[in-house]
Amino acid sequence: MKRLRLAVAGLLIASLSACTVLPKSQVLSIYRLPASNLPSHDASADWALRVNKPYSSQLLDSTRIAVLPPGDQISAYQGVRWSDRAPLLLRDRLVDAFLDDGRLKAVSSDDSRLQADLELDGDLRAFQSEYQNGRPAARILLEARLVESGSLRILASRRFEVSQAASDTTVPAVINAFGQAGDQLAREVLEWTVQQGQAAQQK
Template identity: 35%
Template sequence: MSRSVIQKFKAAGIALAISGSMAACTVFPVPEAPRVMVFPTPHTLNGNTASRSESLRIDTPMASDPYNSSRILAKPLPWEFRVYGGVRWRDTVPILVRDMLAGAFRASASFQHVVMDPAPGSADLSLSTEINAFHAINQGDSARVTLSVYGQLVDNRSQAILCSNSFTVSTPAEDTSIEAVVLAFGNAGEQLANELIAWATNCNANPS
């Protein structure tokens, strides 16, 4: 192959490389970031006449897919999950539930001191939970939010399970908009927190 032919191939290769580089650098519109929703914290807690002297640690709840994510879920059918597009929770669902419960227990003053894992230091008791439902149920033009957890109150010294119970709450949304659904999640969370606080506070009196 002559030197002139080789030079032509080299020139063609350089031209293709430059053309490819320019194409790769083409500016496309950057997609808008999804809306990030904060799980509403309880505003109204039932007054508790009893207060325990122990300290309490709120463990991060266990959850399997699809609840172990930051997606906002709906169940149009009993066997199907769908995701609200363009929007997500600020963190994964287990972190949201842990933070919500810790804030609610602190506000209720049901225990002497309330910490969250993985905070350093020890506590007398631990609240361990497992998330079994955290989704909206769409029914035509209406929606309901369902939260369900299984809870255990554990003595950290002996590792004995003092009480265990399942909790399920369901709250209607005003409509099917994401704003109404998120508000319904907050209302359901408030009801769930109230039930857990009452149960944990009275655990020794009525173990279950």
């Protein structure tokens, strides 16, 4: 019995010792996509819009912040993550832009699946930091489609691509560049959607 107790004690000490050599979990810094409020307008469009999460590759459908250094190798910034997957970040940024603008009667996302007249759909082709002349730049490429709800008929489509150079190579500077690129893309998508949607409703 004494030997058994000694053996058990030895096992406990060994297991405790093993725990001390395990690597410490990495502390991650979580970033949201910075956004600024767009100018507001009076409601002028009597139709509702649903903004869908854009389709994307497995690389972009992640919380990792993708980076393309010189060459063809795709990597990600270490120790940092987006607060959500990139397609969701962009979708929510677009929803916020339409809500801040105020011209549409109602705006929702595909999470709620509320009734809408038109849907903003698309493919997210790029949402990454790319090095240009030794300096990182945030690049966003969205193939947008304005779709009629119910029939799913494509009313209009357009490619939106923006690139914003970071002020330096640090991660906060890159995140800030993503915020500026997201703002520019949101403004362009918003104006195009309102214009195309109004034209479709008047037919």
